[in-house]
Amino acid sequence: MKKTLQKISDNTIRRLPRYLRALCELEVAGLERVSSVALGGMLGATSSQIRQDLNCFGEFGTQGYGYGVGLLKHAIEDILGKNRRYRSVLIGAGNIGRALMENRFFEENGFEPTAVFDVLPERIGTRIGGVRVFDVRDMPRRLSQFPAEVAVLCVPKDAAQSSAEQAVKLGVRAIWNFTNADICIENARVVVENIHFSDSLMTLGYRLRERQDTANAAQQTDRSA
């Protein structure tokens, strides 16, 4: 218990879903155990990184045996809270919000969507992925009757901060932020998890440019040789 309460680094947490995917593949392939070297090989990591990451959460491996695939998988699911259920609301029923609801990302990961909120009259009263769209002005009343832990924020950039603050005031404890804006919440107990499409695309642009420049430089060297 003490182990799970210590502060784990963000990078370690972000690697856990990848471990989980690898373990699911191994389980499907019928493997019962895996060494840290083999797991590292699947994930492009060193065995010592694997051991270091997993040691943050307890003692899972045994020297000379490795990790039990099923056991480790269940342990990581537990660490990630995959077996819990969180009620969630979507704020902003535009393209991205709609895509998320219709792809059933929420249910698959234990997040039960209970309501959608939007400002546009033509959206209000419709259903997205089976969930009803309410007027955003009804959010206070609706959330006091049916509290939610998570808000999925898909509003325009300009409305990001105010929508987030309102949601937190209404009891929301975590914000999944798709607005491409940085959100600042004073309450340190509130979790903000960002999907910044633009940041990701810029990172891709950087890597692409970097490799092109390297290739060009190599070509120039060839020519002058």
Next chain:
Amino acid sequence: MKKTLQKISDNTIRRLPRYLRALCELEVAGLERVSSVALGGMLGATSSQIRQDLNCFGEFGTQGYGYGVGLLKHAIEDILGKNRRYRSVLIGAGNIGRALMENRFFEENGFEPTAVFDVLPERIGTRIGGVRVFDVRDMPRRLSQFPAEVAVLCVPKDAAQSSAEQAVKLGVRAIWNFTNADICIENARVVVENIHFSDSLMTLGYRLRERQDTANAAQQTDRSA
């Protein structure tokens, strides 16, 4: 020039878009210069981290003056390749692909979408965000006539690896991967940038659970005291 060719850490690259957002805000607010302390304050980072990150790319700041907002903004845009143009194709015209095309993420970041590919007959021949949807079987012919540097991958998980390999064979140099699957490309020159919705949601679940457990533990301590 030498500076931009050295290998910069992934974490540093991923912070650059956030610097850029902060600098845009400062520019809109009419500020001409900013100290590393102030920039750090905006971003929740220390001034030494800011200086260390930016030093990777050259000498931008001056002791006692700080950074010129406009100059640094342009420099970071340049580093991120924002002023370049990359031709890109979307593979998979489902909800997410459609949302991306219609929100104009690509154009805003210098990625010009030239074609969409899909398998479904009812989608082929239509247009998404003004761009025509072709039969995925026409991809080889189409990409040999109109080469693209970037493929945005929005196909189902099971088709992720094969679609990525095909795109790379057809000359694509970077893959923006929305499939929630890990893609393995042998060619080290190809860039793979992932948006893993499930991973992000699992990370959110972890943080939420962690804070609930901490709160519960604190309550228990209170009660037993």
